[in-house]
Amino acid sequence: MTQTPVPVRRALISVSDKAGLLDLARALIAHGAEILSTGGSARALREAGLKVTEVSDHTGFPEILDGRVKTLVPQIHGGILGRRDLPAHLAQMDEHGIAPIDLVAVNLYPFEATVASGAGEEDCIENIDIGGPALIRAAAKNHGHVVVLTDPAQYGAVIDALAQGGTTLAARRALAGAAYARTAAYDSAIAAWFAVQRGDVLPERLAVAGLRRESLRYGENPHQQAAFYADGSSRPGVATARQVQGKSLSYNNLNDTDAAFEAVAEFDGPAVVIVKHANPCGVATADTLSAAWDLALRCDPVSAFGGIVALNRTLDADAAARIAAIFTEVIVAPDATEEAQAILAKKKNLRLLLTGAMPDPSVGGVAIRSVAGGFLAQTRDNGRIVPAGLKVVTRRAPTEAEMADLIFAFRVGKHVKSNAIVYAKGQATAGIGAGQMSRVDSARIAAIKGAEAARAAGLDQPLTTGSVVASDAFFPFADGLEAAIAAGATAVIQPGGSIRDDEVIAAADRAGIAMVFTGMRHFRH
Structure with a gap:
């Protein structure tokens, strides 16, 4: 592959996003390039007074099937894929009247935007681009001789390169890599849509794609590289927020x-x-x-x-x-x-x-975490408890106020790293114990936090006095519950399901406190 700049004598432009289109076309024409185009792109160029050749005129083959077939012909793909450094390729191209195409500018049908708009199945399928990815992949494969552009943000650098005699191999290789990343992300979005359509949340092949929003200074620690990617989801949050x-x-x-x-x-x-x-x-x-x-x-x-x-x-x-x-x-x-x-x-x-809106905690999705040699995928924890789903297991039932605080505390516990213990009173946390290897340690740490907070606020009693307590998973022994009782808790909410549930319930009854089981666990590792 030549390392010298390669000029552009013929370009194929077919873009759904018209941003920067005219600037690119004018630069190409100014440097002697012929422009081939189709549909809306050709119309936009003509309306701007620029000379353009319709692809159907170039190939001698009309668009058919409502435009589904217009570039899937040898005159186009042969012009893109033919290697200029192989005499046999050049001879075959000459024999069949195939003219070389040195630049391909394509951005794909807006499939992701169509899905995000809530469009129906037929509209989504019609916005699956076929010719575009084929053109992009062909041009990227032959990047030794062909420039491939998939984003208007790339046009400026190529326009500057044209003024210097053409693009370098290094530039074309970088654009080829970006092109394959774009088609991979596009195919990923389509695969994900089909999986949703058939109700397969975790399909056999899970394709994941993201668009880098920002390169970060470092990761969790200064010696780690990091970047922030958006997955195209419309869920309100950090990826959609305006800073x-x-x-x-x-x-x-x-x-x-x-x-x-x-x-x-x-x-x-x-x-x-x-x-x-x-x-x-x-x-x-x-x-x-x-x-x-x-x-x-x-x-x-x-x-x-x-x-x-x-x-x-x-x-x-x-x-x-x-x-x-x-x-x-x-x-x-x-x-x-x-x-x-x-x-x-x-x-x-x-x-x-x-963010403009709040995420819906009841809506699912897929959460992914990397492990050595692969990754784990699970549906988002969108479980939510309601009073009707709770089971009172002690002699004393919670009061109305205690029940409201129990539900509040359990919802907080869903977002605390396991083992998680949350004390709450009056719809406010009174002590939180997070991420301990022992549940009893979490209960004690949370109580210590509650006592320290009370002293800081000038209160006579720890915040946990008269509170309720939530545990994200069952108490395996009564000791964790006993630590919560010692801290002043009067009611408990936990999933239940331990082989020692009877012992834990008995401890609650001895203390005269109320306990409810949720039947739902909220581990968060």
């Missing part, structure tokens, strides 16, 4: 912000979630965001310093002022008033993300 202010988000910021926003979506009333290292350290719901913030912060004011704050309502000025009173890395909310934004603008390093 209003602040410096770029780090890998850990993005991970924590996602955890916080998904957690706050669990609650119907005004809610605030404060996250540190992917774990909630304070959660509350109240009549206002300001009140919810005060309650969430009270749970663990030490850990909240430098944390991530998520809200499920439009951020107002009062709440913004309260949150801005301590150092906060990120605030994420569906929206924010102008007054709130003006208050936060004084905190130059604080990042404010606005």
Whole structure:
């Protein structure tokens, strides 16, 4: 393959996205290239007064089947795939009247956008491009001689290269790699759509694709490389959010912000979630965001310093002022008033993300995690408990207030790393124990947190006194429950299912506390 710049004498342009089209075409014509085109692209070029040859005129074969077949002919693919450094190829091209094509600019039918719009099956199928991927893959394969463009953002560099006599092999190779990545992502989207259509959430071959939104300074640690990719999903969150202010988000910021926003979506009333290292350290719901913030912060004011704050309502000025009173890395909310934004603008390093909407916690999806040699895939944990689904297993049933707090605590526990223990009172967390190897340790740590928070707030009793407690999985022994009882819990919610459930229930009855089983576990590793 030649290392010298290769000029473009003939280009094929067929694009659904017309951005940059005229600039590219004018540059090609200015440097002596003939332009072949089809359909809307040809029409746009002609309307701009540019000379263009219809593909059907070039090939002598008309478009057929409502345009489904127009470039799938030897005159086109032979012109793209023929190697200019092989005399046999050149001779065959000459014998069959096949003219070389040196540049292919194609962006595909908008299949992903069509699916995202909620279009019906027929429209989605009609937006599966066939000729486009074939052209792209052919040009990418023959990148030693052919330029392939799949994104208007690539046009500028090629226009500059034309002025220097043509493109280099290194440039064409980079464009070829991008082209194959684009067709792979396109095929992935189509495969995923077909899987959904047949109800196969985890198909035999799971294709995953993402578009890099940002190269990050580093990953979890400075010696790790990292990037942020969007998968094209419309689920509101960090990938769809608009960053209003602040410096770029780090890998850990993005991970924590996602955890916080998904957690706050669990609650119907005004809610605030404060996250540190992917774990909630304070959660509350109240009549206002300001009140919810005060309650969430009270749970663990030490850990909240430098944390991530998520809200499920439009951020107002009062709440913004309260949150801005301590150092906060990120605030994420569906929206924010102008007054709130003006208050936060004084905190130059604080990042404010606005998503426009809240994710639906009941909607599923696929969550993926890498392992050595592969990856694990599972459906999103969209399980939600309701009072009617709970089973009272103790002699005493929870009061109405206890039941409301039990459901609140269990929803918080769903977003706490296992083993997870959550104390709650008055729709606010009173102590959180996360990520311990022993459930009893989580119960004790959460109680310690509740006692420390009470001292910081000037209260006489630990926050856990008179609270309820949630466990993300069953208590394997009574010791974890006994630690919660010692902390002051009056009611317990847990999945149940241990071989020692009778022992745990008996311990609850001896203490006179209420216990309900959910039958649903929320491990989060």
